[in-house]
Amino acid sequence: MESPLSGLALLDLLIGYDRVILIDAVQTGRAPPGTIWEWPAEELGRTRAPSPHFAGLPEVLTLARALQLPFPEEIQIYAVEVVDPMTIGGEVTPLVRQAIPELARRVRERVRKWIAVKDLGS
Secondary structure: OOOOOOHHHHHHHHOOOOEEEEEEEEOOOOOOOOOEEEEEHHHOOOOOOOOOOOOOHHHHHHHHHHOOOOOOOEEEEEEEEOOOOOOOOOOOOHHHHHHHHHHHHHHHHHHHHHHHHHHHHO
């Protein structure tokens, strides 16, 4: 599923799934644009303002647990380092565009691993 939604709107999208992969842009300042980052959601810290999402994924996860919602047990995040995360829309920069095939490969590999684990458990 592709969605432009973020923040608390993710609650409605993620309820009822066992596993989720989120793909986004990030600006850490620790790597050049086009760098691909991977994090399990539980490794995220609190969101630092200002954010275009207002409430970040850590806050969404905390709220889902507090409300005892049927939320994914496993959330894997893939993010590509960008120069400007505050501008929403527009063209993808050349360095980010170059990272997309590798990002897609990593996401496919994660899905294959999840399917293999599910098949073993059946």
